[in-house]
Amino acid sequence: MSSHSDAIKFAYWVPNVSGGLVISNIEQRTGWDIDYNRKLAQIAEANGFDYALSQIRFTAGYGADNQHESVSFSHALLAATTTLKVIAAILPGPWNPALAAKQIATINHLTNGRVSVNVVSGWFRGEFAAIGELWLDHDERYRRSEEFIRALRGIWTEDSFTLKGDFYCFTNYSMKPKPIEPLPEIFQGGSSRAAR
Structure with missing residues (x-):
């Protein structure tokens, strides 16, 4: 008999962008506004979905003209539901680990621990150029993500967090309140050797 933690989990891709990021010439009927998304989250929750994953983009792509920021949008979906977890x-x-740790810890408290994080290493060079962010080579982006995740976990668990990394530096940093236990889940995708 498998435990509940081994059970298959269901998630959906939050259409917090116009067109839902569907690559098609067919006109899309998916809404990207908050009213549509609140209703979608409530329907997903009522039908047993475990997670919703909000997308992060700073510039439009795939024909999407409008894109909401993921952390704020995730919080709005969490406020409209009671059991659904939302992965921001x-x-x-663009995000510093101190800012991300504080945002997610706050939302964690406001939603009784239902917020998670998806660390996206970045793949769209034009987006980084448009917002003035340094573009790193593929493997370096994943190295930065690994260090970012170490920083998140350290900030959330240590009272005097210190990290002298290649991308981030912290000296005796103490963030309070810490997230409630269990800590927010951290997801990251990728199939390359660097991602693994």
């Missing part, structure tokens, strides 16, 4: 996508570079 975060992009190292």
